[in-house]
Amino acid sequence: MVRESSWRRWPAVIAVSVGILISGCGEDGDDGARGPAGTAALEQSVTTTSGFAIPGDAVFVAPDAVSGDDITEEMLLALFDVPDDSVVVLPKGRFTVSETITVNSANGLTLTGYGINETLLDFSTADGDDAIRFEGGIDVTIRDLGVYEAKKNGIKTVSANGVHMAYTATVWEGELESDNGAYGLYPLQxxxxxxxxxxxYGSADAGIYVGQSNNIVVRNNIAKNNVAGIEIENSTMADVYNNLVVGNTGGILAFDLPGLEQAYGGNVRIFNNDVYANNAENxxxxxxxxxxxxxxxxxxxxxDVEVYNNDITENETTAISIASYFLSDNDVANYPANYGASMNQGWSPLVKNIYLHDNVISRNGGDPRGALITDIVAGYTSAGNASGMPQTMPAILYGGIGELLSNLDQLSGFNALVGADAANDGVDYDAYDAGDQICANSNINGNPAPDYANVNTGLVYGTTMATASFDGDGNPVPSLLIDQMVNNTYLNCVQNRLPPAVVNFKNNLYGCAGDDLAEPACSL
Known part of the structure; x- marks a missing residue:
């Protein structure tokens, strides 16, 4: 079923705010203009542009500040040893902040401005990697403001239980460049x-990144012109839905990387997102x-990732790619030495239990590129692929090498590296069984005829002796097996659906098992 675009269901305030941000304006026109210099905060609107009601007993920071002022000291003073359940309000305008604003062990704090385009904090001359950083804390909210030009990270939380980021912006203006900051919204551990x-907008790593965390809902956001639009890394129970990701290098990512304190993640659902034209150079x-x-x-x-009911359109390399860590490091013999400690904790280079279904996929693969797929690109013409058919780049591309090595019993020695706790969670290097497989079915060819007529599934490596290719020394070599996406053969299987994530924030439940029970995306 072709679903209604999530863009049309988003709150109007976000559509308006983002339109203004994209155009480069810093305020909301007449609605965002300040009164005369020195106007007291209590005389301003007591409601933010998103509809958040500011209580009368809130702490108003620098109420007489005018655009261009440095409000660093006032912010630090207001947020030092802040009382429980405080609401701290930043003024209207664009202000300079000259160092990291660190908030320690806050409980129930709400830090708010007057709107995503009403309160703008410029960190372009600030010392410190982070713009705003929360260390610890319980049920912390940051909302209705924009953070600009952070040295490295925009809004970061570490070791908190209960984080709500809403109606905020993290922006590096201008072109996407390597010296932009790394992370925009950055909940960690x-x-x-x-x-x-x-x-x-504009992160040289990830615009919205959640890492080494649990119980996560990322919904109704816009990530534009970042290297990674939205990234979930080494995290469990995460739902990513109703987002627009556009103009990034890669739209939405689910990663597990070695060497991290939380060794691995799982139960990540990516659904009902608009993933459009993510073609920025890396x-x-x-x-x-x-x-x-x-x-x-x-x-x-x-x-343990499910990707479904997304609109994935005009991405020039591929719509969906699934790869083991062997794509990054193919030196299998040295994995015990290089990654043994991580593997003992349960990290695995493999991908297992991936279910791709009911995605509308159209106009992808028109200009495939990137250093890691050079050999694949060279082989996707009729002369180079094992199918012998002229093709555009496969819309769904699965590496397959990890599964092949497991099925050939070439990774079984890794089982000795797996710790007891990880083994109890099902981590192993045995041949893939039905529950481990990568499955793609019921995806929809959204291409208009006659252009981009072929929407295909591709395997870089065959995953069995019958489908794999080998060189003269018996080593696997890529063969790029290609089949049609609809009624495909290679990934034609079904996995169990993953359960929804739920966030408990201030004793209220959020997500598809909470406040979004009636949201159409949650019934897909």
Whole structure:
């Protein structure tokens, strides 16, 4: 079923705010203009542009400030040892902040401005990597403001239980460049995270990133012109839905990487998103540096991921790509030495239990590129692929090498590296069984005829002796098996549906098992 675009269901305030941000304006026109210099905060509107009612007993920071003022000291004073359940209100205008604003162990704090385009904080001359950083804390809200030109990270939380980011913007203005900051919205090692109705632009790593965290809902956001639009990394119980990701290098990512405190993630659902024209050149480094420009959705070394009912359109390399960590490091013999400690904790280079279904896929693969797929690109013409058919780049592309090595019993020695806790969670390197498989079915060819007529599924490596190719020494070599996406053969299986994530914030439940029970996306 072709679904209604999530864009048309978003709150009007976000559509208006993002339109203004994209146009480069810093205020909301007449509605966003300040009164005469020195107007007291209590005389201003007591409701933000998103509809949040500011209580009369709130703490108003620098109420007489005018655009261009440095409000660093006032912010630090207001947020030092802040009382429980405080509402701290930043003024209207664009202000300079000259150092990281760190908030320690806040409980029930709401930090708010007057709107995503009403309160803008310029960190372009600030010391410190982070613009605003929350260390610890319970049920912390940040909303209705924009953070601009952070040195490295926009809004970061670490080790918090209960994080709500709403109607905020993190922006690096101008072109996407390698010296832009890394992360926009950045919850890390936290629990119960709700990220909604935000705008992330210009990050040289990820616009919206949730890492090493659990119980996550990321919904109704716009991520534009970042290397990675939205990334879920080494995290469990995450729902990513009703977002627009456009103009990034890669749209939505699910990663598990070695060497992190939370060794692996799982139960990540990516659904009902608009993933459009993510074709920016890759200026990133580290893990995101592997993303081929033109990638809609990338599942990398992550297992237990469901991708469904998304509109994935005009991504020039591929709509959905699934790859093991062997794409990044193919030196299998040295994995015990290089990653043994991570593997003991349960990290695995493999991808397992990936279910792709009911996605509308159209006009992808027109200009495939990227260093990691050079050999694949060379082989996707009729002369080079094993199918012998002229093709556009496969819309769904599965690496397959990890599964092949497991099925050939070439990774069984890794089982000795798996710790007891991880083994109890089902981590192993045995041949893939039905529950491990990568499955793609019921996806929809949305291409208009006659252009882009072929929408296909591709396997870089066959996953069995019958489908794999080998060189003269018996080593697997890529063969790029290609089949049609509709009624496909290679990934034609079904996995069990994953359960929804739920966020408990201030004793209220959010997500498809909470406040969104009636949301159409949650019934797909």
């Amino acid at each position: 936290s629990q119960n995270i709700l990220v909604e109705n935000n705008y992330a 200026v990133g480094s580290g893990a995101v540096g592997i993303i081929p420009p033109g990638t809609g959705v990338l599942v990398f070394a992550a297992s």
